[in-house]
Amino acid sequence: MRDRIIGAGFAALGATGLHRLAAPRLRGLGALLMLHHVRPRVARDFAPNAMLEITPDFLDAALTRLRALGYRILSLDDALAEVRAGGAAGAPPFAVLTFDDGYRDNLVHALPVLEKHRAPFTIYVTTGYAERTARLWWVELEEAIRRASRVEVRVGDDTLSLPAATAAEKRAAFKAVYWPLRAGGEDRLLAAVGELAAGQGVDRRALVEELCMDWREIEDLARHPLATVGAHTLTHPRLAKLDAAEMRTELGAARSILEDRLGRSVVHLAYPVGDPASAGRREFDAAATFGYASAVTTRPGLVHAEHAAHLTALPRVSVNGLWQDLRHLEVLLSGAAFALWNRGRKLNVA
Known part of the structure; x- marks a missing residue:
């Protein structure tokens, strides 16, 4: 029922074109796009986690559409610099590509598409997956x-x-x-x-070994000129469910391990699960205390100049495997759906 309601909303906005009229006022400075798996489609009657995967062809088409819509595909660091500056005068909106967890298909299937489009990206790595100690x-x-x-x-x-x-x-x-x-x-x-x-x-x-990159693969990917590696905790817990000491260990140790393995600074974070029940004000403040320059949630929304004061509570746009349709992506990027979802608020950082 929920999926049908969402689909009807996409269809209504797409059919009327109202989202295009609203876009200049609602789309803000740009969007942080959230992706997980990128892999060829395999038909399955039972696929409850299908929302977490898109095909390489859809990624290719989405990047083509982004550029056709005038979006600049920026690295996370470059986008954050614009947010801190209040936006680049007269610049078209930006899009930042972010991938969660550290799946091997990001290397095998997504990277060739990203190279084709010369598209920078950030991949958030859960260190326990690289070490085969954390659980999917x-x-x-x-x-x-x-x-x-x-x-x-x-x-x-x-x-x-x-x-x-x-x-x-x-x-x-x-x-x-x-x-x-x-x-x-x-x-x-x-x-x-x-x-x-x-x-x-x-x-x-065996599931983790099959699906997730090991340290050698992560280290190789980190050297790629398009790549930025961020932290995604030690074990991928819902941080808000942990006590304060456990939460701080997940944030601090993950960053230290990644920096030791990669030989470079790691200053970006993604909260596992990332909804309000999994990451809130306590986690946002802790991320800042640990020196993360940014931290992303899964709260739906676009990036506005006001987010400069809330860089450890950034929203994202889910590139959802259930909605592999360029019209749906365009509706989301317009900001019209998020204005309704967030009741007109630009910020959702409580």
Whole structure:
């Protein structure tokens, strides 16, 4: 239902063209685009994490459309310099490409497209994935339910017993488990998913080895002239769910490890999950204390001059795998959808 409502909104704005009229007033200085996987499409009846992946062809088309719309594709450092200056006088809007987690397909499939367009980008690395010690719990959950004919899992004080024989049942089971676990604490989430995955024979280390870059690959990518490497914590937790000491360790140690491995300063951060329940004022202040020049959330929105005072609470535009349509991207870049989403506020930093 939610997807249908969003789709209807995109269609309505696209059909009327109102977003184009609103763009000069609403689009601000530019956009930080958020991406995860870039890989060829594989048809699957059960793909609950499909929103996290786009195809190389769509990335190619999106970069072409950005330039056709007059966007300048800037490095994160160059974009931040413009934000601090209040914008470049008379300059068209900017777009910054950011990739979360450190997936190998960013190197294999995204990089050739980025090189073709000479497009700088930032990749936020979770050090625990490079070291094979952190968990892709949402992938574990998907793989466990894919293998199961019935899902038995404890969520809080309740034990769920859900059918999972068909693709439709698996989709329903994933939602029934995922969202209640997301609402709870980090330890309970990891324990519940871990128990379910172990019961289905899912090798969680093997998932990380298959999907994520190792240190050699990260170090090679960091030397690329288009690349900027940022931090994405040690273990990819929802930081707001941790106590203060754990949260600070995740922010500080990740930066130190990356700087030691790469031999250069790491001054940009992405909060894992990044919604208001996962990163808020405490995390924004801590990022600044640790000397991060910027930190990005997953809160939806565009970048305005007012964000100069809130560089550790920056919004992004999700390039969502469920909406691989250039018309949808154009609507988002106009700012019209975010003006409605954020009730007219330019900032969402509380």
